[in-house]
Amino acid sequence: MAQLDSELIDWAVYSEIRSSLGPDFVRILGYFREDGAQSIAKIETAMRAKDAAQIIMPAHKLKGESLQFGAIRLAAVAELIEMTARKCVEHQETPDEIIEQVVGLRPLFEETMPILEYESSPVVQRQSVGFGRRSSSLGNHVTNS
Numbered sequence: 001m002a003q004l005d006s007e008l009i010d011w012a013v014y015s016e017i018r019s020s021l022g023p024d025f026v027r028i029l030g031y032f033r034e035d036g037a038q039s040i041a042k043i044e045t046a047m048r049a050k051d052a053a054q055i056i057m058p059a060h061k062l063k064g065e066s067l068q069f070g071a072i073r074l075a076a077v078a079e080l081i082e083m084t085a086r087k088c089v090e091h092q093e094t095p096d097e098i099i100e101q102v103v104g105l106r107p108l109f110e111e112t113m114p115i116l117e118y119e120s121s122p123v124v125q126r127q128s129v130g131f132g133r134r135s136s137s138l139g140n141h142v143t144n145s
Contacts (some may be wrong), residue, residue, distance in 0.1 A: 008112050013070030018120065026120050029037050032065050033113055036074075039065075040106050043081065047102045052088035052095040055102075059085060062105075077101055 004012075018025045039058035046054035060084035066075035084098045095102075 005094075005115055008071065008073045009115060010070035010072045013067070014116070014119065017069060029069065029116060029120055032069060033117075035065055036062055036113070038110055039078075040109055043102055043105065045096060047099065050094040050096070052085040052093070055085035055091070055095060055098075056082055066095050066112075069116055071116065074105075077105055077108060078141055081105070 021028055039062040041126050042058035043055050043062075046052075046058075058080050063082055064076035066072075066078060080096050081101050084101075085095050087093075088095045088097075
């Protein structure tokens with residue numbers, strides 16, 4: 001799973017933003033979840049309407065916010081969608097060529113967000129420093145080692 005996570009998340013960027021935001025990090029990550037879901041809904045709606053112009057701004061916003069949190073795979077797909085939609089507008093074409101990427105955007109977002117949120121959980125941090133305790137899946141019993 002670590003290999004997959006590294007394909008989805010740039011952990012150096014994630015750590016940097018987490019350090020710089022401090023206690024506000026979890027709240028702002030929550031805004032990213034909300035904004036990302038809204039951007040994806042707008043992209044999907046515009047795609048159904050074959051309106052390339054209406055895809056550009058939500059894809060651009062999703063790309064920027066994804067990059068801020070180190071969600072590199074999500075940012076790359078959002079950028080491809082944005083740039084292709086821009087090209088479609090310039091050439092007065094429908095955005096049919098990005099249907100596959102648009103369809104895959106929500107599942108990618110739903111795969112990425114739990115990883116970001118899990119890593120930001122204070123519970124995860126507390127469990128990792130628990131001395132003499134078994135993992136939570138085994139119960140909260142003190143070991144006799």
